[in-house]
Amino acid sequence: MSAEIICVGTEMLLGDILNSNAQYLAQQLAQLGIPHYYQTVVGDNPERLKQVIEIAASRVQILIFTGGLGPTPDDLTCEAIANFFGAPLVEDPEVIEDIAQKFAQRGREMSPSNRKQALIPQGAKVLPNPTGTAPGIIWQPRPELTIFTFPGVPSEMYRMWEETAVPFLKSQGWGKEIIYSRSLRFWGIGESVLAEKVSAYLNLLNPTVAPYAGKGEVRLRVSAKATSAAAAEELIAPIEKQLIDIAGLDYYGADDETLASVVGKLLRASGETLSVAESCTGGGLGQMLTEISGSSDYFWGGVISYDNSVKVKLLGVNPEDLDKFGAVSATVAEQMAIGVKTRLGTTWGLSITGIAGPTGGTDTKPVGLVYVGLAGPGDEVTSFEYRFGTIRGRSLTRHVSANAALDNLRRRLLTR
Amino acid sequence: MSAEIICVGTEMLLGDILNSNAQYLAQQLAQLGIPHYYQTVVGDNPERLKQVIEIAASRVQILIFTGGLGPTPDDLTCEAIANFFGAPLVEDPEVIEDIAQKFAQRGREMSPSNRKQALIPQGAKVLPNPTGTAPGIIWQPRPELTIFTFPGVPSEMYRMWEETAVPFLKSQGWGKEIIYSRSLRFWGIGESVLAEKVSAYLNLLNPTVAPYAGKGEVRLRVSAKATSAAAAEELIAPIEKQLIDIAGLDYYGADDETLASVVGKLLRASGETLSVAESCTGGGLGQMLTEISGSSDYFWGGVISYDNSVKVKLLGVNPEDLDKFGAVSATVAEQMAIGVKTRLGTTWGLSITGIAGPTGGTDTKPVGLVYVGLAGPGDEVTSFEYRFGTIRGRSLTRHVSANAALDNLRRRLLTR
Numbered sequence: 001m002s003a004e005i006i007c008v009g010t011e012m013l014l015g016d017i018l019n020s021n022a023q024y025l026a027q028q029l030a031q032l033g034i035p036h037y038y039q040t041v042v043g044d045n046p047e048r049l050k051q052v053i054e055i056a057a058s059r060v061q062i063l064i065f066t067g068g069l070g071p072t073p074d075d076l077t078c079e080a081i082a083n084f085f086g087a088p089l090v091e092d093p094e095v096i097e098d099i100a101q102k103f104a105q106r107g108r109e110m111s112p113s114n115r116k117q118a119l120i121p122q123g124a125k126v127l128p129n130p131t132g133t134a135p136g137i138i139w140q141p142r143p144e145l146t147i148f149t150f151p152g153v154p155s156e157m158y159r160m161w162e163e164t165a166v167p168f169l170k171s172q173g174w175g176k177e178i179i180y181s182r183s184l185r186f187w188g189i190g191e192s193v194l195a196e197k198v199s200a201y202l203n204l205l206n207p208t209v210a211p212y213a214g215k216g217e218v219r220l221r222v223s224a225k226a227t228s229a230a231a232a233e234e235l236i237a238p239i240e241k242q243l244i245d246i247a248g249l250d251y252y253g254a255d256d257e258t259l260a261s262v263v264g265k266l267l268r269a270s271g272e273t274l275s276v277a278e279s280c281t282g283g284g285l286g287q288m289l290t291e292i293s294g295s296s297d298y299f300w301g302g303v304i305s306y307d308n309s310v311k312v313k314l315l316g317v318n319p320e321d322l323d324k325f326g327a328v329s330a331t332v333a334e335q336m337a338i339g340v341k342t343r344l345g346t347t348w349g350l351s352i353t354g355i356a357g358p359t360g361g362t363d364t365k366p367v368g369l370v371y372v373g374l375a376g377p378g379d380e381v382t383s384f385e386y387r388f389g390t391i392r393g394r395s396l397t398r399h400v401s402a403n404a405a406l407d408n409l410r411r412r413l414l415t416r
Numbered sequence: 417m418s419a420e421i422i423c424v425g426t427e428m429l430l431g432d433i434l435n436s437n438a439q440y441l442a443q444q445l446a447q448l449g450i451p452h453y454y455q456t457v458v459g460d461n462p463e464r465l466k467q468v469i470e471i472a473a474s475r476v477q478i479l480i481f482t483g484g485l486g487p488t489p490d491d492l493t494c495e496a497i498a499n500f501f502g503a504p505l506v507e508d509p510e511v512i513e514d515i516a517q518k519f520a521q522r523g524r525e526m527s528p529s530n531r532k533q534a535l536i537p538q539g540a541k542v543l544p545n546p547t548g549t550a551p552g553i554i555w556q557p558r559p560e561l562t563i564f565t566f567p568g569v570p571s572e573m574y575r576m577w578e579e580t581a582v583p584f585l586k587s588q589g590w591g592k593e594i595i596y597s598r599s600l601r602f603w604g605i606g607e608s609v610l611a612e613k614v615s616a617y618l619n620l621l622n623p624t625v626a627p628y629a630g631k632g633e634v635r636l637r638v639s640a641k642a643t644s645a646a647a648a649e650e651l652i653a654p655i656e657k658q659l660i661d662i663a664g665l666d667y668y669g670a671d672d673e674t675l676a677s678v679v680g681k682l683l684r685a686s687g688e689t690l691s692v693a694e695s696c697t698g699g700g701l702g703q704m705l706t707e708i709s710g711s712s713d714y715f716w717g718g719v720i721s722y723d724n725s726v727k728v729k730l731l732g733v734n735p736e737d738l739d740k741f742g743a744v745s746a747t748v749a750e751q752m753a754i755g756v757k758t759r760l761g762t763t764w765g766l767s768i769t770g771i772a773g774p775t776g777g778t779d780t781k782p783v784g785l786v787y788v789g790l791a792g793p794g795d796e797v798t799s800f801e802y803r804f805g806t807i808r809g810r811s812l813t814r815h816v817s818a819n820a821a822l823d824n825l826r827r828r829l830l831t832r
Contacts, residue, residue, distance in 0.1 A: 012438075012439075012442065012455065013442055013452055013453065013455070014442060014443070014446050015438075015439045015440065015441070015442030015443030015444075015445075015446060016626070016628070016637070017439070017628075018434060018435075018436060018439050019434075019435055019438060019439070019455075020434060022428075022435060022457070023428075023431045023433070023434050023435070024431065025431075026428065026429055026430060026431030027430070027431030028431075029431075030429075030430050030431060036429055037429065037458065037459055037461070037464050038456065038457065038458055038464070038468075039428065039429070039435075039455075039456070039457035040454065040455070040456055040457075041438070041454065041455035041456075042453065042454055043453055045453070048453050048454070051475070052454075055471060059467075179430070181430060181432070183432070190524060190527075191486065191487065191488070192487040192488070192527040192529045192530050193524075193527055195487065195488045195529060196527055196528075196529060202488065202489055202490070203489075210426065210427075210460075210488075210490055211486075211488050212425075212427060212486070213486070213569070214569055221427070221430075221432065223430070275726075276699075276720070278699070278702070280706075281703070281706075282699075282702045282703050282705065282706025282707075282711075282715075282717075283692075283694070283698075283699030283700060283701065283702025283703040283705075283706065283718070283720065284699060284702075284703040284706075285699065286694070286698045286699025286700075286702075286720040286722070287697070287698055287699040287700040287703045287814075289698065289699075290696075290697070290698025290699065290700075290720075290722060290814075291698075291810070291811060291814075293772075293773070293774055293775055293776075293810055294775070295698075295722075296722055296723060299698075299722055299723075300722055300723035300725065300726055301698075301719065301720040301721050301722040301723055301726035301730075302699070302719075302720040303717065303718075303719055303720070303730070304692070304699065304702040304706075304717040304718040304719070304720065305717050306702070306706060306711075306712055306715055306716055306717040307712060307715075307716035307717055307760075309716065309760070309761070310691075310716055310717040310760055313759065313760070314717075314719070314730060314759070314760075343729065343730070344723075344725070344726055344729070344730075345725070356709075357709070358709055359709055359710065360709075387521075387522075387523075389521055389522070391518075391546065391547040391548075392547065392571070393547075393571065394707070394709055395707060396571060398703075398706075398707075
């Protein structure tokens with residue numbers, strides 16, 4: 001038995017909105033252990049809607065619709081479903097009453113078009129909408145086929161899903177076997193290299209292991225099917241441990257952990273503090289670090305030294321070195337890191353200077369050249385050179401630069 | 417003739433990622449005037465992928481795939497397409513060469529699994545990927561059917577679409593009647609208030625006007641159907657002008673313009689400079705300003721004064737005022753703005769101090785309380801208080817705070 005998510009609305013075909021409902025429902029189905037292999041988007045068109053219902057009803061047993069339940073003539077979902085299964089639409093008096101009350105609450109009168117929202121296929125149960133006027137339905141038009149409809153407004157759909165659909169699905173026996181996933185995150189290794197290192201694991205059946213890449217990092221998703229989250233974790237834990245052992249320092253965290261949160265955890269554990277000096281990232285490194293609530297325990301702040309005068313004034317970079325080596329150099333990166341560490345009185349100082357592009361590159365200093373400086377306890381200072389090239393573009397080069405800086409600090413904190 | 421978007425990847429079925437590729441492609445198809453009635457998401461499974469290809473090839477003439485082109489064994493898109501149409505896969509030597517070069521640039525060696533990415537169905541044209549290793553294809557496996565494949569990584573897909581797919585589709589006669597849109601952007605006004613102000617425009621047929629809200633701002637999309645971008649612009653221009661006149665200062669820019677880019681344009685025009693002092697945004701304001709290439713002309717840098725000691729040391733905030741009024745106060749916001757302006761020697765100084773949450777709030781200073789300070793020429797200094805509440809969450813509260821700061825500077829620059 002498996003489900004299909006069908007999102008109805010011309011606004012998705014025009015690209016006006018992002019289909020976040022499909023993502024929400026996908027996560028929810030995974031948590032309940034309901035297999036789900038297809039998602040379909042179709043416009044507000046009765047003929048094409050009918051075709052989509054026909055295909056879905058032939059390949060899955062649970063159809064979940066969102067959208068097309070509104071009061072306007074182009075809201076067709078319920079009508080199309082009723083037509084396809086040959087059921088008449090009947091007006092539900094409780095729904096009429098509910099809609100009228102909601103309008104009264106807002107000091108408005110119910111318009112005639114809202115009566116349409118109370119038309120339900122004969123035999124279907126109303127799926128109440130506590131926060132809006134469009135109810136959904138739960139309907140078994142034939143044995144082994146269950147249909148849910150939800151409005152397209154995400155907040156309304158979420159509450160209806162949680163309050164009515166989930167209890168119903170659990171009463172049908174779902175939620176006993178769930179799919180539980182862990183996403184292991186890696187920095188400093190390419191997708192293909194990591195996939196080869198862990199190739200023996202990519203054919204496992206439970207848990208499964210699958211790699212994917214994006215924004216400069218690689219992830220391995222480890223997914224287990226089990227009767228409880230605890231049982232799934234038990235299946236995942238030994239595999240996770242082996243994968244982490246194979247990857248060594250290239251593994252940095254799992255799920256919602258970021259390089260910034262991992263560095264924060266390490267600093268908190270050692271009771272140390274950090275400050276940053278940013279040129280080409282312009283504040284992005286500080287932004288990442290402070291995205292974490294409570295980061296003020298170890299992150300004290302820093303200097304955005306975008307203009308060279310700020311590097312001299314606030315960080316004490318030597319103007320002669322700026323002239324001699326240029327702002328994008330190992331020397332200046334190190335002086336920036338020492339400068340911010342000393343002035344703010346933190347344990348560590350982390351700096352970034354580079355050419356994010358698309359302009360500003362030269363033959364000797366091309367776009368994508370980035371230096372990270374790291375100053376630590378005592379006189380410790382090092383720098384790291386990156387040549388990210390031009391292919392990532394300005395925004396991603398800055399993102400990758402900030403993460404590369406954090407990764408260097410992470411490796412340093414782990415290997416002392 | 418119409419198109420179907422097919423996104424391949426188990427990560428979408430698990431709800432791990434939002435399907436932003438479908439939205440991008442939907443917008444692009446609308447711009448080219450290519451009708452598009454279906455979107456399908458399917459996992460990395462050869463049997464189900466085959467079924468999806470079969471259904472799509474029977475109902476549309478243009479199939480656009482994203483995802484499943486990577487080097488790992490679960491990347492199956494190209495193979496499934498070739499199998500379905502009975503074409504052998506052949507290794508493309510130019511693609512091999514291109515992948516090897518890209519690895520060399522990054523100082524890495526190409527792994528054997530990357531060779532898989534060079535396997536192309538016989539007869540297909542390579543759709544080059546300038547920023548990644550996975551090329552796509554353009555293929556007519558039979559008359560009246562064209563297939564495109566793109567990698568799932570959005571930034572790679574965008575460039576390939578723009579640089580190769582669009583010119584190809586135009587050469588096939590598409591893009592003659594286009595839908596052309598302008599997105600007008602507003603800050604400081606709610607969606608329903610703006611919609612009421614411009615209600616007379618919401619029923620227009622060509623161009624159409626539709627409101628959207630998100631991330632603290634409201635947009636009006638003005639879309640025209642015409643035979644050329646120029647003709648569409650002619651339809652849009654008078655309506656755009658009227659909408660902007662109605663909105664007054666709440667309108668700030670269109671399309672890709674951001675509050676940061678608009679402020680930058682104003683500063684560049686007046687030959688003035690800006691520095692920032694950030695507490696709760698931790699660098700996010702500087703990050704926004706420097707996202708724009710060339711921002712070094714007017715943005716000199718700033719101080720991330722996350723810890724109070726940094727506010728005193730690097731910005732000269734009075735420690736007694738910090739004690740008396742607290743770090744989140746109008747007084748401290750103003751002193752931060754003056755401090756950074758004076759120390760960096762810029763025309764303007766912009767500061768933010770607030771409680772982004774979820775913790776750190778008190779009865780008198782709740783989560784969401786944010787002060788923006790603005791120091792300008794001479795002794796000019798003002799501050800602005802915001803109460804964003806808790807509903808947006810930490811990340812969005814920070815985003816909205818940084819934009820609110822920019823908006824104040826924008827209004828100041830426009831009204832002197």
